[in-house]
Amino acid sequence: MATSARRKTAFITGAASGIGRAAAEAFLARGYATALVDRDEVAGRKVEAQLRTSGECQFIPCDVTDDAAVRKAVEATVSAFGRIDAAFNAAGIDGEKGKQTADCTMENWQRVIAVDLTGVWSCMRYQIPQMLASGGGSIVNCASVAGVVGAPYVPAYVAAKHGVVGITRAAALEYARQGIRINAVCPGMVDTPLTRDFMTPEISAALLAECPIGRFAQPNEIASTVLWLCDEGSFITGQAISVDGGWTAR
């Protein structure tokens, strides 16, 4: 149970890698007790061991496509830390790349929508009642620039991320008067295992040419925005905040 009524707590999915992990570091550094939620048990336990020196954290294995497991993960967090003040729903995959819309397989479509969109909704449907019960909170959903503008050859990903922005706006309107702010963060290209997985020098050069700021983001640059939205963004709700080096400014 919570050791102090004043201590803040965070629930972060995708916490075993990349942006989610960087967010866990940022919230821990700010003094949040933090639930590290991820489907990757090996990486999750390793991250938990590494971050324990920074503050109170607990790895909770959970595949966000398993609604019952998400419910249990939220319950486990409340049972360990007493409440959820902040949630960052960052677990995600990009799926097949290089396929045009008519060639996207049904399997890829369903998998990407299940993880990136339904998974976010599933997390919110259990986080929101806990936040209502404890007097409010802040949720940040991880969308993408692909949730704001089109991107070719990843149709399921683009559809899922536009959906994340949509459900963020809808839920924000519903709960704004009940003390819950809900926003989306929309990263541009970030240097994480997800992008390193498909990066070749040619792809990297092409993407950098598209990016006004001329470099990829580091995960902590997304994490700091998420933490700021939760801690400082008291009049911000229903927004899709691009953290993209100017990608969507055109």
Ligand SMILES: NC(=O)c1ccc[n+]([C@@H]2O[C@H](COP(=O)([O-])OP(=O)(O)OC[C@H]3O[C@@H](n4cnc5c(N)ncnc54)[C@H](O)[C@@H]3O)[C@@H](O)[C@H]2O)c1
């Ligand atoms: N890296 C980028 O350039 C970039 C850009 C825009 C948006 N994003 C989004 O940021 C989020 C994090 O991406 P990242 O780059 O840190 O990737 P990453 O691959 O480094 O980390 C993703 C994490 O999510 C976890 N995960 C995947 N599917 C899951 C599931 N079903 N249940 C629970 N956990 C699951 C993975 O195990 C992994 O730890 C994703 O939603 C991604 O779409 C990333």
